[in-house]
Amino acid sequence: MTRGWRPGMSGRPMADRALNVWGLLVIAFLFTPIAVIVVYSFNSGRLLASWEGFGFDAYAAALSNADIVSAVSVSVRAAAGAALIAVVLGTLCGYALARHPGGRIGRLVTALLALVLVTPEIVSGVALLPWFVSLGVDQELSLFNSGWVRLVVAHSLFATAVVTFLVRARMQGMDSSLEEAAADLYTPPLRRFRLITLPILMPSVLAGALMAFTLSLDNTIISAFVQVSGSTPWPVYVFSAVRAGLRPELAAMSAVMLLLTLAALAVVALVLRRAGGSKDAVNALSGVR
Amino acid sequence: MTSAHRGPRTAWRAAPAGLLATPALAWIALFFVAPVGLVFWYSLGRKPGLYQTHANDVLTLDRYREALGDTFMTSFAGTLRIGLAGTALCLAIGLPFAYWLAVKVRPHRRFVVLALVLVPFWTNFLIRTIGWQVVLSPEGFASRALQSLGVTDAPFSMLFTRGAVLLGVVYNYLPMMILPLYVALDRIDGSLREASKDLGANRWRTMAQVTLPLARPGIAAGLLLVFIPLMGDYVTAAVLGGARGTMVGQLVASQFQQAQNWALGSAMAVVLILVIAVTILATALAGAVCTWLLTRRRRSELAGLAEGSPA
Numbered sequence: 313m314t315r316g317w318r319p320g321m322s323g324r325p326m327a328d329r330a331l332n333v334w335g336l337l338v339i340a341f342l343f344t345p346i347a348v349i350v351v352y353s354f355n356s357g358r359l360l361a362s363w364e365g366f367g368f369d370a371y372a373a374a375l376s377n378a379d380i381v382s383a384v385s386v387s388v389r390a391a392a393g394a395a396l397i398a399v400v401l402g403t404l405c406g407y408a409l410a411r412h413p414g415g416r417i418g419r420l421v422t423a424l425l426a427l428v429l430v431t432p433e434i435v436s437g438v439a440l441l442p443w444f445v446s447l448g449v450d451q452e453l454s455l456f457n458s459g460w461v462r463l464v465v466a467h468s469l470f471a472t473a474v475v476t477f478l479v480r481a482r483m484q485g486m487d488s489s490l491e492e493a494a495a496d497l498y499t500p501p502l503r504r505f506r507l508i509t510l511p512i513l514m515p516s517v518l519a520g521a522l523m524a525f526t527l528s529l530d531n532t533i534i535s536a537f538v539q540v541s542g543s544t545p546w547p548v549y550v551f552s553a554v555r556a557g558l559r560p561e562l563a564a565m566s567a568v569m570l571l572l573t574l575a576a577l578a579v580v581a582l583v584l585r586r587a588g589g590s591k592d593a594v595n596a597l598s599g600v601r
Numbered sequence: 602m603t604s605a606h607r608g609p610r611t612a613w614r615a616a617p618a619g620l621l622a623t624p625a626l627a628w629i630a631l632f633f634v635a636p637v638g639l640v641f642w643y644s645l646g647r648k649p650g651l652y653q654t655h656a657n658d659v660l661t662l663d664r665y666r667e668a669l670g671d672t673f674m675t676s677f678a679g680t681l682r683i684g685l686a687g688t689a690l691c692l693a694i695g696l697p698f699a700y701w702l703a704v705k706v707r708p709h710r711r712f713v714v715l716a717l718v719l720v721p722f723w724t725n726f727l728i729r730t731i732g733w734q735v736v737l738s739p740e741g742f743a744s745r746a747l748q749s750l751g752v753t754d755a756p757f758s759m760l761f762t763r764g765a766v767l768l769g770v771v772y773n774y775l776p777m778m779i780l781p782l783y784v785a786l787d788r789i790d791g792s793l794r795e796a797s798k799d800l801g802a803n804r805w806r807t808m809a810q811v812t813l814p815l816a817r818p819g820i821a822a823g824l825l826l827v828f829i830p831l832m833g834d835y836v837t838a839a840v841l842g843g844a845r846g847t848m849v850g851q852l853v854a855s856q857f858q859q860a861q862n863w864a865l866g867s868a869m870a871v872v873l874i875l876v877i878a879v880t881i882l883a884t885a886l887a888g889a890v891c892t893w894l895l896t897r898r899r900r901s902e903l904a905g906l907a908e909g910s911p912a
Contacts, residue, residue: 327804328705335701338694339714342721342775344733352735355796360731361738397628405625412619421622430825431637432833432877434850438634438857438870442643442655465632472625491650532726533850537857547727554840558731566728572724581716 318370320465346570353563360558369561371568379588383549386459390545391528393464396469398524401468403517407474407509408485418479425473437537444538459543466538471524475517482516518578526573610627632713638657654865664868673852673869677876678850680832684764684880687770688828691778694771695823699782700812704791722776730769730840737765737841761843769837774816774830778823785819786812798881814892832877849873 340421348414353371357364376381409418428436448456455461471565474547490512510517532547540550546569646657646662706714721729736743739758759765789812797807813820835850842848853873856866 315639331697331701331705334697334713337666337704338698338775338779341772342718345729345736346721346724348732348735349728361735362605364741401625401628404621406618408621415619415622417619417622417626421626421629424626428629428633430829431633432850432873434833434853435637435640435870435874436633436836438853438866439640440632441857442639442863443632443636446639456679469629469633472628476625526723526835528724531728532727533833536854547725550725551836551839554727554731554734558734562731566725567691570724570728574720577716577719577723581712595605601613 331559334490349563350567350570353560353567355560355563360560360563370564372562373559374564374568376550379549380561383544383546384565384569386463386543387546389464389468390460391525393460394467394522394528395521397468398471398475398516402472402520403513404523405472406476406479406516407483407513410480410486411488428469428473433531433533436466436469437534440534441473441537454478457540457552459540462470462538463535463543467528467533468524470520470531471520471527474523474527476518478481478516478520479513480521481538483512484504489562514521515583518583521581522576524575529553529573611906625700632716640870642867642868644871645864646864648862648864654861655867661886665872667865668868673849673872676847676849676852677872678845679763681769681876681880682712683766684828684832685846686768687774689773690767691775691827692820695775695778695782696820699779699786699819701784702779702783703789704794708798718779720774722780726773727836727840730773730837732767733769733772734760734840738767760841763842764873766838766848767841769841770831770834773829773834773837777826777830781819781822781826782816783819785822787815789815817892821885824884828881829877832873 332492352360352365354364355363355367356367356369389504405421408415409422412418444462444465447453456465477579480496490508491504499507530547531545535545536548536551539545548563550566553562554560642657643655645660645662646655647653647654647659647661647663649658702711702714702718722899735741737758737760738744739760744758758769792816794807795813797811800809833850835854837847840850849869850873853866853869856869857863860866
């Protein structure tokens with residue numbers, strides 16, 4: 313499988329060079345706005361877009377702004393809840409799908425989860441708002457009037473699908489003989505799950521949890537619909553600031569959160585790499601099966 | 602020994618494993634199927650008064666008639682245009698990139714490049730869009746740079762145009778195109794390309810007749826993953842398009858958030874789903890017809906080359 317330059321194929325190095333340039337241009341394109349946000353987070357002026365001078369004022373202002381800190385905290389707490397639900401439901405479901413792919417329940421769940429993944433966020437958002445209102449107000453389940461509960465439930469749907477497909481991909485690559493051996497040795501089911509299956513699944517569960525967390529942290533559209541005033545999550549706060557006028561504080565807080573997301577990503581990457589390859593994650597994420 | 606024990610034990614194992622999917626199924630049914638069903642139900646109702654959001658006492662298709670009025674059709678057409686153009690541009694930009702990543706980048710560097718593609722994917726898309734707003738705004742650095750280079754005299758403003766919205770959506774959904782394309786191209790055995798070359802095909806022929814047909818599932822997945830969320834996106838349009846970039850998503854959102862007309866908003870959401878579904882079906886059909894025609898032509902070519910062969 314040598315792909316080197318061969319005599320008689322003139323023009324090949326040029327095409328390769330063009331592809332290299334294209335690749336680097338696309339990466340530059342992808343990073344342009346992120347670089348801009350990071351640079352402008354050091355803008356000491358009052359308006360985000362007009363550069364006044366270099367300074368850390370925006371960071372100080374962001375961390376002392378009660379609204380910003382509260383929005384970020386709402387987002388982090390919602391993301392933690394959504395990730396927890398997604399991990400529990402998704403791990404069980406992904407395991408079941410990998411071990412019993414032909415079952416009727418399995419096929420139905422797979423179809424529904426795929427549907428969740430491809431439904432435009434706005435449809436999920438407009439569907440969940442009346443649903444929460446009828447549950448919380450009409451059915452008097454006051455649980456669903458809590459902003460945190462609404463965000464957690466809304467964000468857990470997509471995240472459950474992601475975790476399910478990650479866990480299923482991981483489980484499909486695993487031989488079931490270990491579990492069978494344990495069963496033959498009369499290990500009870502729960503103990504078997506804890507001692508054999510869970511350690512095998514751990515990388516995908518961990519990766520899924522972190523992905524669920526970041527997905528929830530970033531969700532804007534669904535959150536805008538289901539949020540309750542008083543517990544506005546961070547992206548919705550930013551979106552309202554777009555209309556009211558953007559200040560460098562937003563860029564500063566975004567830079568901080570970018571740093572945290574990157575740290576989480578690095579952990580995911582390390583775990584996946586140790587577990588052997590990034591393809592599972594990419595597959596599950598991109599919905600390609 | 603095992604065969605004697607495996608029968609009943611496998612059955613005993615199977616029951617709980619199948620049941621393990623039911624919590625997720627119940628969750629999805631309760632918070633996805635039921636609410637979306639409710640949207641369909643509301644869309645057949647009406648807004649009875651100023652302070653009520655919906656009523657289903659009379660079932661009617663009037664909301665659909667209302668949703669298909671002139672303003673909405675203009676917006677639908679605009680959204681569809683942006684959706685199709687954005688998806689096509691994502692494919693045009695993403696395909697060479699994914700090919701480069703899967704074939705040309707050395708394997709030990711591939712992980713790093715893949716991570717680089719993933720970083721923007723995991724950065725809040727609203728923040729990234731605001732980054733573009735800063736770039737494109739008249740007082741932003743792009744405008745200043747162009748002015749200092751003498752390219753333009755007046756402050757350069759691309760903000761709040763259709764072009765800015767197109768740039769924003771292409772930017773935001775490009776990773777969704779690159780990832781499945783990369784996965785599909787990466788799966789193709791390199792020796793197939795080598796074989797094609799050894800049989801005398803040039804680079805373009807290999808691309809058109811070996812690589813692209815094999816990458817078809819990835820292309821289809823990429824198109825879906827870009828087109829569907831793009832059609833529902835209104836945040837990008839709101840940040841970069843202002844009033845000019847009105848997308849259907851904004852109209853739906855305003856029915857729920859400002860006008861408090863859930864019946865009309867639901868009807869518009871249903872129309873949006875239908876428009877997306879019809880476009881996807883039409884594209885899939887066109888793709889299938891193209892494939893069929895190409896395959897037939899190639900078969901007749903092959904049959905002409907090697908008579909009697911069962912090609």
